[in-house]
Amino acid sequence: MRLLLFSLLLTACKDKDGNGNGPDKTGPYTTETTQTVTTANDGTAAVEIAVEDGDAAFLVTGVKSGSGLTAVEFINDPDGETLLHWQDWYYEAESLTYAFFPAGNTTVNWPVRAVDGSLSAGTWSVVLGAYDNNYNYVRDEDIELTVHRKWDPNLSEGTVRVVLVYADGLESESDLTEGVGYALEEWARIWAQIGLTLEYRFAESDLSATLSDPSYGSSQLEEASTYADKDEIVVLIGEQLSGDLWTYGVSGNIPGALSVTENSGVVISWLAAAGANGAFSDGELNIFAETMAHEVGHYMGLFHPVEDGWDYWDALEDTTDCSNGSECYRDLGENLMFPYPVCTGNNCDRQDQLSDDQGGVLNRYTGTL
Ligand SMILES: [Zn+2]
Secondary structure, three states, rough: OHHHHHHHHHHHOOOOOOOOOOOOOOEEEEEEEEEEEEOOOOOEEEEEEOOOOOOEEEEEEEEOOOOOOOEEEEEEEEOOOOOEEEHOOOOOOOEOOOOOOOOOOEEEEOOOHHHHOOOOEEEEEEEEEEEOOOOEEEOOOEEEEEEEEOOOOOOOOOEEEEEEEOOOHHHHHHHHHHHHHHHHHHHHHHHHOOEEEEEEEEHHHHHHHHOOOOOOOOOOHHHHHHOOOOEEEEEEEEEEOOEEEOOOOEEEEOOOOOOOOOOEEEEEEEHHHHHHOOOHHHHHHHHHHHHHHHHHHOOOOOOOOOOOOOOOOOOOOOOOOOOHHHHHHHHHHOOOOOOOEEEEEEOOOOEEEHHHHHHHHHHHHHOOO
């Protein structure tokens, strides 16, 4: 029924000037479909994706119904060639996607990087597994799928739409709302260097301002994600996160879904940035802005260029694989995706740089239009 409605819309739009509600191929848009697959005897199930000419990326989100876990096993192109396989990445020191790691839901975006090539028209296949809590495959398990394809002729620029959801009452904290205003301008400036335009709107909610870490899913983020319109990413702003005042923000997933799940969106603690006094200094405002851009960067597929132990890296060529603290601070300390602020006393370096390859990932995210 969803498909039928969609084609009716498309037909109705054909003789309009392109400003109707349906896709008109004058600008990028996404197409969304949903289906449920059931795992076979080997514990896996395939979703077939009909990629059309001009489709630049797809995003598949699988939600395990009932208990148990799911993850992406591999992706095949229309010729049956496997372009992505969990075994090539699962034990590696480079991270490409969290989609291979079993969880209650999984999201994969393809392609991730420029070197992954472009989509060809035809039937692509994404194979998912269902597992019990000991990671054994389970047959006859349902996985609910949401598939987004984006038609997008230009992967060097795009627009990302964000909804900033204030936790209960925070919309009337003037220190916060002024700080958010500054942060949005700064975030837009950071993104402009890799061709991204930030569009945003605000929403008020009665969600608790005490945020829980959504890495393993949170009902709070699931409720927040219902505030998103089509193709919007949720940024939930609360007072504190993970029970402390030094966790600035957490992304629900890498990459994240464009549909409602308990990992859909990012959470930001404003008091981690502003301090318990709730008053932003200039330096704290920059960290607040960089935190928002950083967490949404994760949500759109970016990993830290290097992890804290200096022995895990992203899968990008132009973010150097440094291997000790001084090297990493020197080469990557100003990168937006560095794992934490680099400060001397209260004086923190700006972390507002993005590499071309990082820009390539952000522009390939299916929600970037
Ligand atoms: Zn991070």
